[in-house]
Amino acid sequence: MANTCFALIFISTLFLIGSCSDDNSSDSLVNDQYLLIPDHHFEQILIDQGLDTDGTVNGQMLREDAEQVQRLDLNLNSHFGEIEDLTGIEGFTNITFLSAVGQNLEDIDLSSNTKLDTLYLQNNYLTTIDLSKNTDLITVNVLVNKLTTISGLEQARQLKELNLSYNYFEDFSITNASIEHLLMSDNLLTSFDSTGAPHLKSILLTTNQLTMVDLSSNPSLETMVISNNALQNISLEENPNLMYFYASSNGLTALDVSQNTELVDLRVDRNPDLSCIKIHSGQEIPTVSISEYQEFNENCQ
Structure with missing residues (x-):
């Protein structure tokens, strides 16, 4: 009887050891050969596009497959609003x-x-995004999110276009010598600093809460759109290349x-005290939009 019990214990121990060994082997396999893809919708899109070559939704894909991809467009198959997790x-x-447009990503x-x-x-x-490791970025579009902060932009030395419109920024400052186009309409901005971006050509700040902006460090500026704010004054003396200036509905x-001898389009109507x-x-x-109580004059008192 004692021998029988010992045998059973011995066999059970071997079974447990074998199970642990298999689990560790599986974990190692996921780490070394496979990527964990916990979001089934994400994996299904990868399968649909022939990127996940095992063709099965099983929560993983070969690292080798992922490393072959240079362009990843997760919207080609109309799977909008499905992906919640981009782990992998x-x-x-x-x-x-x-x-990854129109998905359910929170981070x-x-x-x-x-x-x-x-x-x-x-x-x-x-709500936030860190781009400090993405130094080759040229175009960034995060329109319509819940962003209040973005970090790492100063590292993107080739950045040309940044779209942050329809977010929740209250203040924003950028230091980036390469950026040319910055869109930040429909935020909650009360403070905006572009002095660290000397090569900006266009700025969109429509529908914020700005009372002032300093454009003296943006000599290349061609387009400035700042309608529907609380702007009280603005100097355009350092912007000789300005062609489009929209500041309707301000103060x-x-x-x-x-x-600004290059101006071709000026819109400053609905400024009651101007x-x-x-x-x-x-x-x-050539193109102007002013209110009936406004006039152009060489001498304004």
Whole structure:
């Protein structure tokens, strides 16, 4: 009887050891050969596009498959609003393009995707994003999210276009010598600082809560759209290349565009306390939008 009990205990011990060994082997396999893809919708899209070559929704894909991908567009198959978790994206180390538009993402870690140059994450639920490891970025579009902060932009030395419109920023400052186009309409901005972005060509700040902006460090500016704010004054003397200036529905009391000889479109209607807009002698602006109580004059008192 004692021998029988000993045998049973011995066999049970071997079984437990074998089970633990199998589990460890499986974990090792996932880490070394396979990526964990817990979001079934994410994996199904990868399968549909022929990227996950085992063709089965099983929560994993070969790392080798992921490393072959250079362009990852998760919207090609109309699976909008399905992905909640992009765990596994860290294995796509060679992608230069990522689009995950109209999904249900609340966070994303792109620290392993160091070759990205184009990023589209519009219409998600992101509250913050860190791009400090994505130094090759040229285009970033995170329109319509819940962002209050974005970090790492100063590292993106090739950045040209940044779209942060329809988010929840209250203040924003950017230091990036390469950026040319910045869109931040429909936020909650009370403070905006572009002094660290000397090569900006266009700025969109429509529908915020700004009372002032300093454009003296943006000599390349061609388009400035700041309608529907609480702007009280603005100087355009350091913006000789300005072609489009929209500042309708603000609180301007004075405006001098006499130094902006390249202006082709000026819209400053619905500024109740702005009656005189200063121009220089002979200056013509092809397209204007002003209120009936406003006039152009060489001498504004």
